Structure formats: structure tokens, C-alpha cells
Amino acid sequence: MLRPNKNVERKLILKTLRALQSQFDVPKYRYVGFGSMWFSDFVLMHKTFGTSDLVTIESQKSRAKRVEFNKPFACIAVRMEEAATALGDVLDEKPSIVWLDYDGPLKNATSGDVETAVGGMSSGSILLVTVNAVVDQLKNKKVNDEEISPVDYLAEICDDTGLIAQRNRLTRNDFPQLVAEILHRRIKSAVLDRKQDCEYVPIWTYRYADDADMITVGGMIADATDKAKFDASGAATLSFATGSTLFDIELPVLTEKEKRALDKLLPSDSPLNLASLEFELRPSEVAAYQSFYLEYPVFNEMAA
Amino acid sequence: MTDPTYTSSRANANPSKSFFITMLTRDIDLVDCILDLLDNSVDGIGEAARREGRELDPNRPFVGHSVYLTYDREHFAIADASGGIPIQVAEEYAFRFGRPDDAPPLNDGTIGLYGIGMKRAIFKMGNVVTMQSSTGTESFSLNLNVDTWRRDPQVRRDLTGHEIVEWSFPLTNVLRAGTGIRVGTSIKITELYDGIVRQFDSPTFTERLRRIIARDYAFILSRGLEVYVNGVAIVAVMPVMRENSDFAPFRHVEEHGGVRIEITVGLAAPPPDDTSATARNPDSGIYGWYVVCNDRVVVSADKSADTGWGVKPVPAWHPQYIGFIGVARFDSSQPEKLPWKTTKRDAETSNVFYQRALPTMMRATKKLTDYTNDRRADAKRLKKLEKAAPPIPVSRVTVNAQMKLPIPVTKETVLIQYVREVADVNAAAEALSLVGSSPSEVGIRTFEYFYAREVSK
Numbered sequence: 001m002l003r004p005n006k007n008v009e010r011k012l013i014l015k016t017l018r019a020l021q022s023q024f025d026v027p028k029y030r031y032v033g034f035g036s037m038w039f040s041d042f043v044l045m046h047k048t049f050g051t052s053d054l055v056t057i058e059s060q061k062s063r064a065k066r067v068e069f070n071k072p073f074a075c076i077a078v079r080m081e082e083a084a085t086a087l088g089d090v091l092d093e094k095p096s097i098v099w100l101d102y103d104g105p106l107k108n109a110t111s112g113d114v115e116t117a118v119g120g121m122s123s124g125s126i127l128l129v130t131v132n133a134v135v136d137q138l139k140n141k142k143v144n145d146e147e148i149s150p151v152d153y154l155a156e157i158c159d160d161t162g163l164i165a166q167r168n169r170l171t172r173n174d175f176p177q178l179v180a181e182i183l184h185r186r187i188k189s190a191v192l193d194r195k196q197d198c199e200y201v202p203i204w205t206y207r208y209a210d211d212a213d214m215i216t217v218g219g220m221i222a223d224a225t226d227k228a229k230f231d232a233s234g235a236a237t238l239s240f241a242t243g244s245t246l247f248d249i250e251l252p253v254l255t256e257k258e259k260r261a262l263d264k265l266l267p268s269d270s271p272l273n274l275a276s277l278e279f280e281l282r283p284s285e286v287a288a289y290q291s292f293y294l295e296y297p298v299f300n301e302m303a304a
Numbered sequence: 305m306t307d308p309t310y311t312s313s314r315a316n317a318n319p320s321k322s323f324f325i326t327m328l329t330r331d332i333d334l335v336d337c338i339l340d341l342l343d344n345s346v347d348g349i350g351e352a353a354r355r356e357g358r359e360l361d362p363n364r365p366f367v368g369h370s371v372y373l374t375y376d377r378e379h380f381a382i383a384d385a386s387g388g389i390p391i392q393v394a395e396e397y398a399f400r401f402g403r404p405d406d407a408p409p410l411n412d413g414t415i416g417l418y419g420i421g422m423k424r425a426i427f428k429m430g431n432v433v434t435m436q437s438s439t440g441t442e443s444f445s446l447n448l449n450v451d452t453w454r455r456d457p458q459v460r461r462d463l464t465g466h467e468i469v470e471w472s473f474p475l476t477n478v479l480r481a482g483t484g485i486r487v488g489t490s491i492k493i494t495e496l497y498d499g500i501v502r503q504f505d506s507p508t509f510t511e512r513l514r515r516i517i518a519r520d521y522a523f524i525l526s527r528g529l530e531v532y533v534n535g536v537a538i539v540a541v542m543p544v545m546r547e548n549s550d551f552a553p554f555r556h557v558e559e560h561g562g563v564r565i566e567i568t569v570g571l572a573a574p575p576p577d578d579t580s581a582t583a584r585n586p587d588s589g590i591y592g593w594y595v596v597c598n599d600r601v602v603v604s605a606d607k608s609a610d611t612g613w614g615v616k617p618v619p620a621w622h623p624q625y626i627g628f629i630g631v632a633r634f635d636s637s638q639p640e641k642l643p644w645k646t647t648k649r650d651a652e653t654s655n656v657f658y659q660r661a662l663p664t665m666m667r668a669t670k671k672l673t674d675y676t677n678d679r680r681a682d683a684k685r686l687k688k689l690e691k692a693a694p695p696i697p698v699s700r701v702t703v704n705a706q707m708k709l710p711i712p713v714t715k716e717t718v719l720i721q722y723v724r725e726v727a728d729v730n731a732a733a734e735a736l737s738l739v740g741s742s743p744s745e746v747g748i749r750t751f752e753y754f755y756a757r758e759v760s761k
Contacts, residue, residue: 159512161518165536185507192506 005208023229088155091120105137119188128218252285340421345384353385367528385488431495443483545570546693552708569668612666
């Protein structure tokens with residue numbers, strides 16, 4: 001499946017990390033993620049920064065051989081464990097970048113992994129969390145054998161009765177924003193509760209949909225010194241590092257031929273003229289492409 | 305050698321301000337400090353009514369009263385319209401460290417009783433305090449910089465050179481009549497201490513505070529008080545028990561020496577089917593015993609020996625008892641008689657009234673734990689009955705001398721099953737002259753052999 005939006009999201013995060021590199025020794029960080037069979041984020045980290053302290057966490061024991069077989073570089077350590085267990089071990093206060101990239105619903109992120117990760121991270125470390133943000137994940141849920149309303153289920157999985165007041169935001173379009181807030185709040189709580197002298201500095205809030213609506217949030221755990229370094233890095237001035245404000249990545253899936261036709265018109269200071277194209281695209285799609293044409297992936301080897 | 309000359313002298317035993325500030329704030333949780341302030345607001349309602357000779361509705365005495373709590377990284381504030389502090393009370397009692405012996409008697413249903421709550425809360429949170437209080441006729445302000453106050457020893461020497469302590473807080477804008485300021489008290493604390501800032505900023509703290517108020521103030525909220533935390537109204541979480549024609553919670557009321565004791569025990573939810581370690585059971589955090597003093601919950605969901613668990617003949621708490629709720633309420637117009645500790649977050653179990661209630665609490669606990677054992681033989685049918693009984697708030701449970709529970713129907717026969725080595729079973733079969741018959745036949749005959757000789761007559 002072609003996932004241009006996910007692909008661009010990774011590259012925007014990498015670009016932000018590159019800005020941080022002026023103040024932080026990003027190449028020396030430990031990168032911890034869920035590499036699965038594809039390791040796309042691992043490849044980018046290794047190629048961009050030469051990061052060689054890489055750890056992938058895989059909980060499905062039946063995939064052990066596939067993970068080992070598919071890992072692209074020797075420097076990737078494989079932990080065949082539940083994230084909760086592995087995160088507790090892997091993070092030993094070394095500056096790290098941890099990306100909890102769940103395919104699944106919000107519930108994955110509220111079961112303790114965030115808290116475990118934060119507990120093991122040092123100042124200057126970065127935590128990212130990705131979850132599915134489709135509101136249907138709250139429907140038809142049972143707790144203790146009894147049907148439970150979506151808002152009660154949300155309060156239950158987040159352990160936050162305050163969310164009951166948010167029931168009118170449980171719609172297809174509003175829920176992703178709420179999910180982002182919940183995740184940022186959760187990380188902030190974990191930092192304030194577990195990391196003396198540190199604050200949480202939100203950096204990213206992405207919404208994208210290659211298939212289902214997804215949310216990625218992330219930020220830095222920073223003491224006063226690292227917060228000052230963060231400010232000095234200028235990362236927060238990047239147009240796509242919006243802190244806790246939602247930033248949409250909504251790129252169209254283009255054929256190679258369409259991509260080349262658009263590229264030929266770029267860069268351009270003014271918005272591209274839709275009428276001049278030989279094929280139809282929505283204005284928002286063209287605008288998104290214009291913003292991220294350099295990050296847009298070349299899928300030619302997979303498109304067949 | 306001359307005889308020594310004996311005279312008498314005095315050793316200075318005056319307290320230091322730093323000692324008081326440290327002592328008061330050590331070991332107290334920020335949430336408890338906030339609840340102390342809330343207690344003062346609740347007490348203020350009753351006191352104002354008494355001053356003005358008004359009758360309060362006995363069932364909903366706090367109706368129409370709201371308390372607003374707000375906080376962020378910069379400040380904490382509490383504001384009520386509960387009647388305010390009269391100037392004379394402020395001058396003589398309200399700011400003393402501890403209730404002086406000559407203070408006016410405590411009134412009906414008072415929950416703030418040790419006279420340290422407000423100071424403790426202030427010293428715990430921050431350095432600068434602004435307070436204003438009005439009774440509708442009188443009013444005053446108090447502006448205090450704790451650090452400046454701490455540095456000023458406020459002592460003088462008498463004629464003989466001995467130190468005399470004269471601690472006080474400065475009251476300003478004192479108006480003894482005709483104030484235009486609205487009735488109520490507001491306290492604002494700024495220059496918050498570091499640890500406090502972090503807690504006020506943490507969403508987990510807010511959630512915890514909300515939950516604790518919802519639970520510990522459930523009875524007070526149900527009697528009309530409204531509490532807002534950063535603008536959000538708190539909804540009481542009242543213990544519930546299932547009641548219908550099959551089920552009736554136990555409820556017992558007695559009165560002794562000016563203390564009313566009320567014990568209610570019942571089932572809030574059906575006990576779980578699977579209680580093994582790996583079973584996913586509902587949060588057991590709401591089940592267990594509650595101890596309530598003058599409407600203030602001081603112990604919640606207790607599963608310890610303090611409320612009789614694990615004290616013979618009551619078994620120790622086990623997930624099998626999920627669903628159990630017991631509420632022991634103590635009410636008195638003399639709050640010092642009640643079984644609570646200064647933090648109001650624990651029961652004073654050595655208290656005579658508590659000791660009097662405990663055997664009744666334990667009897668009722670035992671009755672319900674026995675039921676959860678017996679019901680296993682008939683769990684499917686009983687679970688349906690349990691679910692059919694609607695949960696009602698504990699305050700609406702009627703007095704029942706006996707707990708009513710459905711009777712589990714047990715079968716007349718049971719199945720015995722065990723494993724033995726083949727050689728032994730064959731040998732037993734041979735001895736019974738049963739060679740070639742089934743092992744279960746051997747089992748039956750060996751049981752009958754034993755029964756005929758050792759049991760039946």
C-alpha cells in the first residue's frame with residue numbers, strides 16, 4: 001500500500017531533528033521504535049544521522065525470524081517482548097528518541113507504555129506516539145460484560161473522568177484533535193509526575209490519513225538547560241513543528257507521471273494554477289503537494 | 305566551704321516560627337490541604353446560620369452554596385459565600401495555631417476541628433497570601449508574606465528580660481459595620497513553591513483532586529453543596545447498594561453518648577466469576593469499607609484490618625469480594641468524639657465509638673463474604689438476580705435489621721474426582737473382588753467401605 005502521508009510525516013520529524021542537531025547530539029541518541037518488517041524509520045535515522053544505537057521492539061513472538069531477517073542493518077537490536085517490559089529495560093537514562101508507533105487505537109497508548117518510557121528517559125530525550133484516531137474505536141464496547149457508552153469508554157481507558165465533559169467532540173472530525181490533546185496531556189503528566197526538574201515541550205501534532213485517520217504527537221522532555229537549548233535551536237520556528245497545534249498532512253496519492261508533471265512546475269512562489277494541469281486534483285491536494293514536494297516519496301519500485 | 309545558694313529560674317521554651325511552618329506542612333499531601341480549606345467553607349455555612357439564628361434544611365443544609373477552587377502555575381484560590389469570618393473570631397481564634405482551650409464550643413456537625421487547616425494550607429502552597437472575608441456587615445483583609453513573617457520573631461522582653469511571644473498576622477481594611485463587600489471568604493496564594501507548581505500543572509493531579517472530592521465529599525455534595533474545580537462542577541460519587549425484593553442491604557443505627565452510629569452493608573455489583581490472578585476484573589478501587597464522620601468520608605474502599613478484614617472470623621480481602629460495600633457513619637455535635645485523625649484521611653481505630661461499631665461491621669462483612677462463597681454453587685442464577693436489583697445510593701437505604709440475600713440452591717449430590725497410580729487401583733480392585741471393573745467403581749466401593757465402617761450407624 002502506498003502511504004505518502006506517513007512517509008512525509010517521518011521526513012518532517014527528521015527535518016525537525018536536524019534543526020535540533022545544532023544544540024543536541026542527535027546522532028549519538030538511542031532510537032527505540034516498533035520496526036515491524038519494514039524498519040522505515042530506522043533506515044531514515046541511520047541514513048540521516050548515522051545513528052547506530054537502534055532498538056526495535058516486537059511483541060509477536062511468531063514473527064521473531066521475520067523481524068531478524070528483515071532488519072536492514074546489523075546495528076539494530078531486536079527485543080522480542082511486550083513494549084511495557086522492553087521499554088523499562090532498554091531506556092537507561094541515555095538521551096533517546098522513542099517512537100511508540102501503534103497501528104491500533106488510543107487504548108494502546110493509555111496502558112502504561114508512555115509512563116514507562118518517560119520514566120526511563122533523560123532530559124533532552126524525545127517521545128513520539130502515533131495512534132489510530134477514528135472515533136468508531138469507541139463504539140460497541142463492553143466493560144465487565146455491560147455495554148458502555150463511547151464517552152464512558154473513553155474516560156475508562158484514559159482513566160480520566162474529566163473527559164466525560166468532552167462528549168460532543170466524539171465525532172469523526174473532532175475526535176482526532178481530542179486524541180492529540182489526550183496524548184499530549186498524558187506525556188506531560190508522566191513528565192511532571194516522574195521527572196524531577198523536567199518539563200514537557202510539545203513539538204509535533206500531526207493528523208494524516210493514508211487509510212484511517214491517524215494522530216502523531218511528540219515532544220521533548222527538557223530541564224531548564226535543555227529547554228534553553230531547544231529554544232536556541234530554532235526548531236519551534238519550523239512551519240511543521242507546531243507544538244500542540246494540529247498540523248494536517250493531507251497529500252494525494254499520485255502516479256509517478258502526475259508527480260513528475262507537478263515537479264516540473266516547482267518550486268513556485270505562487271499557488272499552482274489547477275487549470276494548467278492535464279489531470280484533475282483538488283486545490284487542497286495541490287497545495288499540500290506544493291508544500292511537501294521534496295519529501296514526497298518515489299514509489300516507482302513498489303507501484304507495480 | 306559555704307552552702308550553695310539555690311534560686312529558681314526559667315528555661316525558654318518558646319516555639320520558633322520556622323519549626324511551626326515545617327512541622328505543619330510535613331507529611332501532608334497537597335490534596336488534603338485543599339480539603340482542609342473546603343472543610344472551612346462547609347463549616348462556615350452552619351456557623352453563619354447559627355450566628356443569624358437561621359434554621360437550615362436538615363436534609364439539604366448546604367443548598368445554594370458553592371465553593372470555587374482555581375489554580376494554575378501562578379496561583380491557587382478558593383472562594384466561597386459561606387458567611388465569612390467575624391472580625392472578633394479572626395482577631396482571637398481563626399489564625400491561632402490550634403484551638404485554644406477557651407475558644408467557643410464547636411457547633412453541630414462541624415468538620416474542621418483542629419484549628420490548623422488554613423495555616424497549614426497556606427504554608428504548604430506558597431509565599432504570598434491575600435485573603436478577604438466578609439460577614440455582610442463586617443469585613444477584613446489579610447496580606448501576608450510568609451517569608452517576611454517567618455523572619456520577624458515577634459517577641460518582646462518583659463521587665464525581667466524574659467521573652468514573650470506575640471505572634472500575629474496583620475489584618476487590614478477592617479470594617480466593623482456596614483461593609484459593602486459580599487458575604488464570603490476568598491483566599492489567594494501566589495509565589496507558589498516549585499513542587500506545588502508542578503502538581504497544579506499536572507493533569508494527573510487535577511484528576512486525582514476531582515476524584516477525591518467526588519468521593520470524600522459525596523455526602524456533603526448530596527446535601528446541596530456545589531464545588532467547582534477550575535470551573536468544572538464536581539459530581540458526587542456516592543457508594544451504592546443493590547436493593548429489591550430479593551436483596552436488602554443490612555442497616556443498623558444506634559446512638560450512644562452523643563454519637564450516632566449508622567452501619568450499612570450491601571452488594572454494589574455482582575461478585576466476579578473468575579477471581580484468578582490472570583482474570584481481568586473491574587477496578588476493585590471502589591469496594592470495601594467507608595468510614596464517614598459528620599458527612600466527611602475519612603476512609604474509603606478500605607480492605608484492611610482497620611475495618612475488620614482478616615480479623616477472625618472475617619476473611620482477609622480477596623477479589624472474590626469485589627462488589628462489597630460497607631459504610632460506617634459517625635455523626636455528632638461534638639466532633640472531637642468522632643473517630644478521625646487530624647488529616648481527616650484516616651480513622652482513629654482506638655476511638656471508643658469506633659470500637660463499639662466494629663463488631664457489628666464485622667458481623668455484616670462475614671455475612672456477605674459467606675454469601676459469595678455459597679453462591680458459587682448457583683452463580684449463574686444468582687448473578688441474574690443480583691443484576692436485576694437496582695443500585696441505590698447508601699443514603700436512601702432503609703433500616704433493615706437483617707441483610708436479605710437470595711438463598712443459593714445447592715445440589716444433593718457432588719462429584720468426587722481424583723487420580724491414583726494404576727497399580728494401586730488394581731490392587732484395591734483385587735482386594736474388593738472387583739477385578740476387571742471400572743476405576744470409578746473402585747472409587748465408589750472404597751468410599752462406601754469407609755463410610756459404612758467409620759460414619760454411618
